[in-house]
Amino acid sequence: MTDFAATKSLFHIPEGIIYLDGNSLGMLPKTAANRAKEMIEKEWGEMLIRGWNEAKWMEQPERVGNLVARLIGAAPGTVVMGDTLSIKVYQALASALEMRPDRKVVVSDNGNFPTDLYMADGLIKSLDKGHVLKTPNPEDVESLINEDLAVLMLTQVDYRTGRMHDMKRITELAHAAGALVIWDLAHSAGAVPVDLAGCNADFAVGCTYKYLNGGPGAPAFIYVRPDHAKVARPALSGWLGHAAPFAFDPDYTPAPDVSRMRVGTPPVIQMTVLEEAMKAWDGIEMSDIRARSIELCEQFIAGVEASCPMLELASPRDAERRGSQVSFKFDQGYAVMQALIARGVIGDFRAPDVIRFGFTPLYIDNADVDGAVKILAEIMEAKAWDKPEFHKRNAVT
C-alpha cells in the first residue's frame, strides 16, 4: 500500500495553499529545481554538444517514455515523449486517417478539450478529402460507431466534468466496426488506471504537466500500438524520427518503431525536469492511486453537498464513471473560484459555469479536502460572489 504521507513530502506545498488544480498544473517536486540547475551547469555548461552522447540526452524521449508507459498499461518501447499534446493529436490522427483511406468520418465528442477538435479540424482542412468531424454529446458516441467511421478520437476523462469513457468497451466497438481509436489521456495518465495494451488501443497521447508533475509546458507523449508503429506514416516526418538521423540522408526513412513519432530536437531541460518528477512514481501502483482518488473525491462531494446547497454536481455521481476530479455548476462560478483562490484554495473555472477541483493523491490528503470544503462553504454562505473584485478577468482563467 502506498504511503501517501511519504509521497506528499516529496512536493513543495506553498504556505496556506490547498491545491486542487493538479489536473491543470501539477505541484513542484522538491528536487526538480536543483536537478534543473545541476543539468544546466554540469551537462549543458560542461559537456556542451557532447551532452547528446555523454548525458544521453538523445535517448531521453524513449527513456522517459518508458516511465510513462508503465502508468498507462503500455509495454516498454511503445511510448515516446516530445512536442505538445496538440502536436501529438495531429500526428496520431494523420497516421490513423491514412490507415483508413476509404472512410471519411472522424468522431470525437463535444466534451473533448478544444485543441483536439481544432487540430483535427486543421488537419481535415489541409487534407481536403471530404473528411467530416462529428462531435456528439459524450454519451452518444457509441451511436456513431459504424462502417463509415475512420477514426474515433476521444479524451478518456472529460476536462469539464470528469466523466470517463469506458475505454475497453468503446475500443472494442470501434474495432468491430473496422475503425481505429485514439485516446487522449491528458486527464488519465497518473490519475486513473489505464490499460492501453489490454484495450488494444491503436494510438494514445497525453501531457505530463498535470498528474505527472512535469512542470509548465512539460513535453507530451504518444503511444502507438507496436504493429501500427512499424507501418504508420509520420505526417510530421522530422529528422529525429528518421531511422538514422545522423546519416543526414536526403530521403526520409522512419524509425522502425514508435520513435518515428519523434520530430525535432527535444527540449532537454524540460525533459530532465520531467524525468526527475517521474521519480515520485517509483513503485507506485495505479490501483492504489485510484482507490485514494475515489476516497478523496467522495469525501469532497459529500462535504460540499452537505454544506453548499446552491452548487450542483456536474460530475458523474458514480465514482467508477468519474476521473480524479469533481466539478460543480454555479452561474457565479467564476467569481466563486476567484474567492476561493483569494482564500488559498486553488481550483479552476471552465466556461461557462463550471468550477473544477482536481484530486491528486500523491500530495492531496483528507485534511486538504476538509479544509477546502470548509472554505467553499463559507464563501457560499457569505455570497462572496457579490464582491466586484472577484469578477475581474485574468488573461488565463
Added chain:
Amino acid sequence: MTDFAATKSLFHIPEGIIYLDGNSLGMLPKTAANRAKEMIEKEWGEMLIRGWNEAKWMEQPERVGNLVARLIGAAPGTVVMGDTLSIKVYQALASALEMRPDRKVVVSDNGNFPTDLYMADGLIKSLDKGHVLKTPNPEDVESLINEDLAVLMLTQVDYRTGRMHDMKRITELAHAAGALVIWDLAHSAGAVPVDLAGCNADFAVGCTYKYLNGGPGAPAFIYVRPDHAKVARPALSGWLGHAAPFAFDPDYTPAPDVSRMRVGTPPVIQMTVLEEAMKAWDGIEMSDIRARSIELCEQFIAGVEASCPMLELASPRDAERRGSQVSFKFDQGYAVMQALIARGVIGDFRAPDVIRFGFTPLYIDNADVDGAVKILAEIMEAKAWDKPEFHKRNAVT
C-alpha cells in the same frame, strides 16, 4: 563598438575547452542555471497555476519573439516562439502552399538541413495533390524560379559549408515569379545580419539553441509577414493560436496576427532559460557581430591553410558569401574531429567528410582561434587519425 571581452565574460567556459561548435549548441550563459532554479521555485513552486497570469508565462512566446525579432530585421509583433524548428518549417510551408493553390512546385536545395526536406516531403505526401519537391545544388536554385514555383524554401546559411544565399536577391526573384519564400534562419539568427522586413520575406523560421544560446532543445521561432499573418491558415491549429483560447469555443478562430502560429502549451522552463540567454544580446548590433565573425573566420582559414595542407576549404572563400562558420574537407574527417575533441577543441563532423567550426563572437576570441589552429596542425602533422580510438562512432556524431 561591442566589447567582446565583456560578452565573453557572460558565458561559462569549461576549463581547457576551445568551443567552435556554438553553431550546433551555444554555450551556457552564466546566469541561466540560477534563473531556471529561481523560476522553478518561485514561479512554478509558489504560484502554481497562477504563474500563467502572475509570471506572465502566457505572453512569453510573443515577448521572447520580440527579442529575436530585433536580430533578424523583423518588427515587434511579427515573431512568435514555440515548438521545434521542424514544426515551424511545416507550419510555414503548409500555410504558404495554401496561398498558392494553383502551383505545385516547391524548391529547396540539396544543402538544406535534412529535417526541412523531410518535413516538406511528409507534408506533400499528406496533401496528396501532386506537389513536387525539387532540391537542386544551392547555386542552381535561381534557375528553378519560374511561374510553376509555389514556394521557395531555403536555409540561408548551408549547415555543411556555411555558403550563404543572397536573401534579398532570391526573394525578389521569387516574388517576381509570383512565388512565396520561406527562409530557415537556423544558422543566421545571431550569426549574420538578416533583414526580413527589408527583403520582404514571406515566412522565416529558426532555432535558438545555436547562436542565441538558449540551451539544448530551446524553442524555435517563426516570422510571418504581417499581411500574411492576417490570412494564412494555420495547419497546426492548436488552442493557443486561437483568438480567444480561454473561451473554449468549439470552433477554431485564429488570432489576428503571428500568434496564430502558436500551437500547444509552451515549454515555460525552457522558454525562461532562453529569455535569460537573450540578455546577452542587449544592445548588441548585428553589424558588430558580423565584422568580428569575419575577422575570426579569416584568421582561422589563414592559419589552417598555412599549417594543414591536407585540408581543403569547403566553405566559400569570399567572406561575404559565408556565414559564421568554416568547414574543411578531409576523408578522415571523422577521426580528425574526434582527435580534436580529445584535445579540447570542439567542432563537429558532418557526413561524409566535412569538419565544421563555428565562430560565435559573443564568446570566441582571437586567442581561441590561434589555439585551435595550433592543435589542429599538430593533429594533422602527427596523422592522429591513424589511431583506432578516434574511429569509434558515437550515437550523435
